[in-house]
Amino acid sequence: MIDDVLDPASPAVPTAEQCVLGPLLRRRAAAAPTAPYALMPDGDLWTYARTLRETEETAAALQALGVVPGELVLSWLPNGPDALRAWYGVNLAGAVLVPLNIAYRGAILRQVIADSGAEVLICRPSLAARLEESDGAVGAVRTVVLLPGPEDAAQDVAALAGRLATRFRVETELxxxxxxxxxxxxxxxxxDPQTVIYTSGTTGPSKGVVSSYAHLYSSCTAAFHGMAGPEDRYLLQLPLFHAGGTIGAYGMLVHGGSVTVVPAFTTAEFWPLIRRTGTTLCTLLGVMATYLLKQPPLPQDTAHPLRAAYVIPFTEGATEFSKRFGVPVRALFNMTEVSCPVLSAPDHHPGVPMHCGEPRPGIAARVVDDHDREVADGVAGELVLRADRPWSFLSGYLGRPAETAAVWRNGWFHTGDTFRRAPDGGLVFVDRKKDAIRRRGENISSFEVEAQAVAHPGVLEAAAVAVPGDEGEDEVLLVVADRDPAAPVAPAALLEFLRERLAHFMLPRYIRVLPELPKTPTGKPTKHTLRADGVVAGTWDREAAGIRIRREKIV
Structure with a gap:
């Protein structure tokens, strides 16, 4: 274990040498220059010395572009060497990284870019092509840096750069x-802020979570305390535009370990990858554990180096996964805004589905009613949190002081998630209090789905709600009312309309067409009624219609 890591229970703010990218990476490179840090998808191995060199070269290029300390820089890249060096290079230059979800497109993409106010965008050419879908300005972006991937042909990149050059300053290397x-x-x-990560809105657009170096450090040390060291390798399969990815990458830097970088989780490749790369730690999000359990049993199921895994959410399948593959499992509750405040002991088997463990030392947690009064054990209420350590939660929502104040009302961070306290003192997840949908590890804003649905000329009004899916996760049910009953909306045509406007994970599986949405006396759709009704007779199901939505592969 590394002995310079601050105990996550300590109320002390970490020093710059402990948590800020530049001093931390230089210390690691000086102490162990040849030690591995990142094994890339193509097999290229970055040592700590190589990582420092890549970071300095990228930071120098950013400074040459005019990037200054405190400036926000957009990074729109899949997991891989470019995403990692862009992040670290931005931070080394004193700037703030704003990573974008590679599934963004259309109005949501434009909203997030505009909200950030960033003038520099680093991206894959295949993603930059989506900028051409808008004739107008793309926020404040003035410079686009195209970093080609292995599948990008040089002539195609040159053609794209030529077209974009009429609107932006275009560079093709960094x-x-x-x-x-x-x-x-x-x-x-x-x-100081190191990233702004956009997380799904509930009753409004996605908002940027401003995260300081101390915040990310607190998340990393909480997640890996007593668990990770220089001999460990973490499977970085969660995207670097989510907190789950940034905690894994930075956590190994903090603890002197290494990461196996892959673009995304794939069921068939998971165990061969673990064995081939010597990976010892991972996080399984959503249905990943379920998919692995559905694979045929093999004699070598327990022959691997993986020695611990977080399983989120902690369903009954987590224990089955642990028994079959011989991997101790842990539970964890986290949000982009906080720092792994609730987690379990190693080899967690509480016998209660969705049991997330206990508040970690240094975290105060309460389960409260709508007026912030604590409820009795076993009674469901909203989980509210605060930390002993300053700067270990979000610094605020970018440009949204009212929403920042609201989430921090009465001095407690309000998670918007409902929990109950178990007899053993642990916290059991019950439901989402906020009007959000969670699918495949992504938060989906019903507001954003509805806004694009009503853009269809045949839709008068829309409501998006979560309904149970086949794998224990949410599916999106979109309920719409016809603008003209004589010309009803065809669900398949509406889905095709939305495919050009929404990220793949936001697309509804179910579409229900009504003459009018049920409403409250004040005219708001009664979503609780639609949720309770669920998938009723006559609801269109894209899966039953033979339509499969696949994530666009970006490398």
């Missing part, structure tokens, strides 16, 4: 002599 890098002034401090 690398400069590391000797040209200049230390940022002022130097980043632990409480």
């Amino acid at each position: 690398r400069a002599d590391r000797a040209e890098f200049a230390e940022p002034v002022p130097a980043p401090r632990p409480w």
Whole structure:
């Protein structure tokens, strides 16, 4: 174990040497220059010294573009070497990374880019092509840096760059002599922002969570305390545009370990990858554990180096996974805004589905009613949190002081999630209090789905709600009312309309067409009624119609 890591229970703010990218990476590279840090998808191995060099070359190039300390920089890249060096290079230059979900497109993409106010966008050419879907300005973006992937043909990149050059300054590389890098002034401090990660809105658009170095460090040390060290390798299969990915990558940097970088989880490749790369730690999100359990049993099921896994959410399948594959499992509750406040002991088998463990030392947790009064054990209420350590939760929502104040009302961070306290003192997840849908590890804003649905000329009004899916996760049910009853909306045509406007994971599986939506006396759709009704007779199901939605592969 590394002995310079601050105990997550300590109320002390970590030093810059402990948590800020530049000093931390330089210390690791000086202490163990040849030690592995990142095994890339193509098999290329980055040592700590190589990681520092890549980071300095990228930071020097960003400074040459005019990026200054405190500036927000957009990164729209899949997991891989470019995503990692862009993140670390931005931070080394003293700037703030804004990673974008690679599934974004249409109005949601434009809203997030505009909300960030960033002037520089680093992206894959295949993603940048989506910018051409809009004739107008793309937020404040002035410079687009195209970093081609292995499947991008040089002539196609050149053609795209030529078209984009009519609207933006376009660069096709992001690398400069590391000797040209200049230390940022002022130097980043632990409480300064290192990322702004966009998380789904509930009753409004997605909002940017401002995360400090101390916040990310607190998440990393909480997740890996007593668990990770220099000999460990974490499977980085969660995307770097989500907190789950950033905690894994930075957590191994903090603890002197390494990461196996892959673009995404694949069922068939999971165990061969674990064995081939010597990966010891991972996080299984959503239905990943379920998919692995559905594979035929093999004699070598327990022959692998994986020695611990977080399973989120902690369903009954987690224990089955542990027994079959011989892997101790842990539960964890986290949000982009907080720092792994609730987690379990190793080899967690509580006998209660959705049991997330207990509040970790240094975290105060209460389960409260709508007026912030604590409820009795066993009674469901909203989980509210606060931490002993300053700067260990979000610094706020970017440009949204009212929403920041609302989530922090009465001095407690309101998670918007409903829990009950178990007899053993642990916390059991019950439901989402907020009007959000969670599918395949992604939060989906019903507001954003509805906004695109009503853009269809035949839709008068819309309501999106969560209904149970086949794998224990949410599916999206979209209920719409016809604008003209004489020309009813065809569900398949509506889905096709939405495919050009929504990320793949936001597309509804079910569509129900009504003459009018049920409403409250104040005219708001009664979503609780639609949720309770669920998938009734006559509801269109895209799966039954033979329509399969697949994630677009970006490498």
